[in-house]
Amino acid sequence: MILMSVLDKKHIIVAVTGSIAAYKSADLVRQLGTLGAEVRVVMTRGACEFITPMTFQALTGNPVHIDLLDSSAEASMGHIELARWADTILIAPASANTLARLAAGMADDLLTTLCLATSAPLAIAPAMNRLMWQNEATQSNVARLQRRGYNCLGPASGEQACGEVGAGRMLEPAELVDGLSRLLTAASAMKGIKLMVTAGPTYEDIDPVRYIGNRSSGKMGYAVAAAAAHLGADVTLVSGPVALAPPPGVQCKKVRSARDMQRCVLSHIADVDIFIAAAAVADFRPTTFSEQKIKKGESEQLLTLTANPDILRTVADQVDGPFTVGFAAETQAVEQYARSKLVDKKLDMICANRVGGTEGGFESDKNALDLYWQGGGEALPMGKKTLLAEQLLVAVMRRYQYKIKPSN
Numbered sequence: 001m002i003l004m005s006v007l008d009k010k011h012i013i014v015a016v017t018g019s020i021a022a023y024k025s026a027d028l029v030r031q032l033g034t035l036g037a038e039v040r041v042v043m044t045r046g047a048c049e050f051i052t053p054m055t056f057q058a059l060t061g062n063p064v065h066i067d068l069l070d071s072s073a074e075a076s077m078g079h080i081e082l083a084r085w086a087d088t089i090l091i092a093p094a095s096a097n098t099l100a101r102l103a104a105g106m107a108d109d110l111l112t113t114l115c116l117a118t119s120a121p122l123a124i125a126p127a128m129n130r131l132m133w134q135n136e137a138t139q140s141n142v143a144r145l146q147r148r149g150y151n152c153l154g155p156a157s158g159e160q161a162c163g164e165v166g167a168g169r170m171l172e173p174a175e176l177v178d179g180l181s182r183l184l185t186a187a188s189a190m191k192g193i194k195l196m197v198t199a200g201p202t203y204e205d206i207d208p209v210r211y212i213g214n215r216s217s218g219k220m221g222y223a224v225a226a227a228a229a230h231l232g233a234d235v236t237l238v239s240g241p242v243a244l245a246p247p248p249g250v251q252c253k254k255v256r257s258a259r260d261m262q263r264c265v266l267s268h269i270a271d272v273d274i275f276i277a278a279a280a281v282a283d284f285r286p287t288t289f290s291e292q293k294i295k296k297g298e299s300e301q302l303l304t305l306t307a308n309p310d311i312l313r314t315v316a317d318q319v320d321g322p323f324t325v326g327f328a329a330e331t332q333a334v335e336q337y338a339r340s341k342l343v344d345k346k347l348d349m350i351c352a353n354r355v356g357g358t359e360g361g362f363e364s365d366k367n368a369l370d371l372y373w374q375g376g377g378e379a380l381p382m383g384k385k386t387l388l389a390e391q392l393l394v395a396v397m398r399r400y401q402y403k404i405k406p407s408n
């Protein structure tokens, strides 16, 4: 059996910017080509001060793209065509200046325009002096890019071209090839899967200024949506009121009440393969909504509540419905309660969340989950919700594939 690299026949744009590490990009391009990738190189004007386009042209056998408004280059492959052609774009080295321009969303040269015009996964390999890397401006630019879905490879620590020692060196070409391979493998792990996730609380209005709702930041559901999009799934996020920005590449539907959420879920559920209910849906709503603000009045007020529909149960009850994953927030007898919800709601998996402890839970960025399914389970230890979301999806995919093809 011939083992094929994930990079084989992949269309990769290596974008080279103005940094002394640009010389390493020649080897990077060569290594990618050896693994079967089709590489096109884009250079900034700054990069041409460090290495000549001729080097990359010779290594790739393709013309090097430099100018945005070069009519001869646009005639061979215009910037939009190039953006569509790419399976991935790796900016290596990524200078502090380029990171700042990308973070600002500028489109003042070919590279920045390409990055705005592509839907391919993007990666940056920063390379700069250690103080420039540590600078708050650079750190906040990188964080902004990561929030928009950019993958950051490196930098490494060590001796720098300027003679200083610290973090800021570009990763070695072999490490970048490895990082890119992992990125492309991940980007296709959930390809073809339609996933829907609910997140956040629901607000059940009492009058125009008051509501009842559950404590929920939406962080876990948003992290699941972001991770699934990262893994190549087609993601719909149905979100209650939260203070979070929708993750890149995710279709986000904003709702307010449990009934809004149910309507939205049911109208988009057709063809969904995996449904993950991370929302903290209010179990009850006020039986009547007062059009006018209720006055304080007496020292006691009676609020009559009506049960809300159970969205997860409705989805799990569907004939030929999706693979269903529920969450259970418990303060005690976690496994017992979680397993009884698994059976009662006919779920494929339940993620139990121990709440009320000192670490993890509602507003925290961290959490731990105990996963249960019929005949098995797995514990995901305390970690950042972003990492936990990825681990959860790996476990979900394993069970989902087993359900479709039990022989696996």
Ligand code: CTP
Residues within 6 Å of the ligand: 198, 258, 277, 278, 279, 280, 281, 282, 283, 308, 309, 310, 311, 312, 313, 325, 326, 327, 328, 329, 341
């Ligand atoms: N859920 C839902 N619709 C509701 C209520 C809950 O979709 N109206 C989903 C949640 O998103 C979560 C799971 O069901 O995935 C939680 O189940 P539930 O039995 O409601 O848990 P608790 O509210 O914690 O139940 P209990 O108060 O009985 O412990």
